[in-house]
Amino acid sequence: MIDKSRQPELARRVADYIVAARPDDLPEPVRREALRSFVNIVGCMLGGAGHEVVGLADDVLSEFSGPPQATLLGRARKADVLHAALINCFSSSIHAFDDTHEQAVVHPSGPVAAAILAMSERKRIAGSQFLLAFALGVEAICRLSKAISVSPAKGVFAWSQTGITAGIGSAVAAGKLLDLDASRMRHAIGIALSQAAGFRAMFGSMCSSFMTAHGAQTGLRAAILAERGFTSSEAALEGPYGFLDVFAERSDLEALAEGLGTRFEILRNTYKAYPCGAVIHPIIDACLELRRTYLMDPADIAAVSVRVAPMALALTDRRHPKNGLEARVSLHHWVAISFIRGTARIEDMDTDGAVLEPTIARFQDRVETVGDDAIAPDGAEVTVRLQDGRSLVGRVEHCVGSASRPMTDSELEQKFTGLAEGVIGPLRTREVLEMSWGVEGLPDVGALARAAA
């Protein structure tokens, strides 16, 4: 039980657990899932490294960047660790192809991995410590987000849950690698929380991923400041007008601080099979299956009705995306793509041809949406009305890549290869993939970052 009178009990519990945790404390399934999360996010980082928006941010901000401490994965250059954390996280998130913790409504691995990959070139870090820090950072993000998701301030997901929690994950993971004591760990968390930012109006813009990247950078900076004695407030997390207070109407304190070391949120982490908002995935599955089963010609389709969880509509009901960034969070786009092309790949959104093609835009006009509380966020029901009057229904209980139908290791490897090969070539891709699966055994994780340059 949480004793609210003993503030800051939550902050103490969380910090004490993180400081005390040892690599051997991670149960085998947690180790495995941390590895799978890490492999997935390194692939995403490489796959996003060549995106023009990532290039723009890197180019513009390199003017202010310090010494070349850390590798920008897939960009063949180094920068100071704060810049590297920003850009590597931005790469990992830009295609909306990363990971999702459904209950926490976050994409936790990017900010954590970006922060500690950068740290691993500033200081020699052994793989077992690295994977532990990674798992702890992911845990912190998921738990903090769950704590406010039960009743978020300003209604359902006004805030970018990943944006406002990225900092704690980055701070916790980096702080662990800096061997912060419990007091400094609390201050690192407090500094990071005091800079938590991001709201939903930015979804579908360049700022969507940039908010997450900003969290990675501020969290890393917070840990480094705290190491040297910069302090925050003991009220930062749970005190009056602290993080929980301003970002939630009501907090689930148990979700944040109960079962630390025995219950691991990372076991519920999932990896995206398609490069778009996770709530669109079951819709794509249903559309692709209908197309395959009935060998549909898109010209025969008069209308498509999509029945999904209300949250899916809140996040992705966007009929005519104007560019690839908006297409990431447009269910209409992916319904059209699925039926017209029978695919759901990066190239189906990141070229003007895909997003602005008139046949795609016209098809988007034929898509209707219905919110239904009875449908889970990883499910969907798609009804196609054909020109000849027939109706065909496709139902997906749990989409590919959901917790109930997880990506296999082999599927993760295919995803990794597809993302990385075009950026660093097949030989390096194989090497970095093997190093990622074997990260625990690396005496110096910096070698992985350098191999992925």
Added chain:
Amino acid sequence: MIDKSRQPELARRVADYIVAARPDDLPEPVRREALRSFVNIVGCMLGGAGHEVVGLADDVLSEFSGPPQATLLGRARKADVLHAALINCFSSSIHAFDDTHEQAVVHPSGPVAAAILAMSERKRIAGSQFLLAFALGVEAICRLSKAISVSPAKGVFAWSQTGITAGIGSAVAAGKLLDLDASRMRHAIGIALSQAAGFRAMFGSMCSSFMTAHGAQTGLRAAILAERGFTSSEAALEGPYGFLDVFAERSDLEALAEGLGTRFEILRNTYKAYPCGAVIHPIIDACLELRRTYLMDPADIAAVSVRVAPMALALTDRRHPKNGLEARVSLHHWVAISFIRGTARIEDMDTDGAVLEPTIARFQDRVETVGDDAIAPDGAEVTVRLQDGRSLVGRVEHCVGSASRPMTDSELEQKFTGLAEGVIGPLRTREVLEMSWGVEGLPDVGALARAAA
């Protein structure tokens, strides 16, 4: 009238005004008040430059800093402009001695001045353009904060109003110096808003001023990104789940966007006569006057009752501050200092001797507080009960430095000199003071920053 159906009308109005504004458009009183605000904040920047917490942040973060583009005022070194904006704003705010716009509940000049002083060494900036950009940045902060202050989210000032609005001021002012067009200006504002952060639990900690400094840095970065084509969302300010939506229960759209170019919030800006939270100032005035009038010996005082606006209690009801940072927002501390020492100076809070002195701490125990809606935020009533049973009452309608009793130019100069002389010596102080008053005539404002090194 604001037509809410024409989104993003507000963002357009604000950006269009900023882009079109010319130095000659500033009415004479606005020019004057902008100069007074600028003189005051340069003094604060110099006065805070030697603070150990500023030094800590600068030392730690210099590891990641880029080329020496811009002067850190009073610190005799240069750094990249993003680092300079962070540290110079941190200096300006660390003593809580800056400026206050009472209705907007913000300290607007620090983030704006820090951003554009840094910019003025990256690119040659003429003084008239500089002062215009400064005035526009202050205007943006005050208007945005007023727009949400009428009914802020999560109750009265859960958020750090300066923290969450610093970015727009910095972005607007820097964007003006970059000659952004209206579209890029809207995107600069949107990027900055998407990183708006800071809540009240951090008040009294190192993070209190650091949140403002962070806003200065992120706003400047936003303007530089926008110049090069980085975009945000047109919904950032006023759209669903945009800034106004998440930070306010109800927004005052007129306060934000009406009367641009004719009504200037900077005319209501005020300059602190004491280094602490502005709502404490009338209390100090009342205590000092009681002490002077009745020649009180603190040993004769049995109890002190302080009657102030409820907001003053919300922000500064903190009986036993543990250090100088907490003392800035402890009315009890300043009541004790006022009666015991008859002063209210930086040295009355920034040494352990002042804050932790047992006579001060014991006196704090004798202070009671009462919130009274009938008292304005710049007023106070202090009742002293003496050991002999007599009661003496001191009332202040408007404190020194308030909009009703503004600091004179001469008082501002004294404040400037007191802050700067110990840092850059009397000759340089005189020179920088003259350059600050005459900033409009400088062909290259960077010269001012360099003179203040």
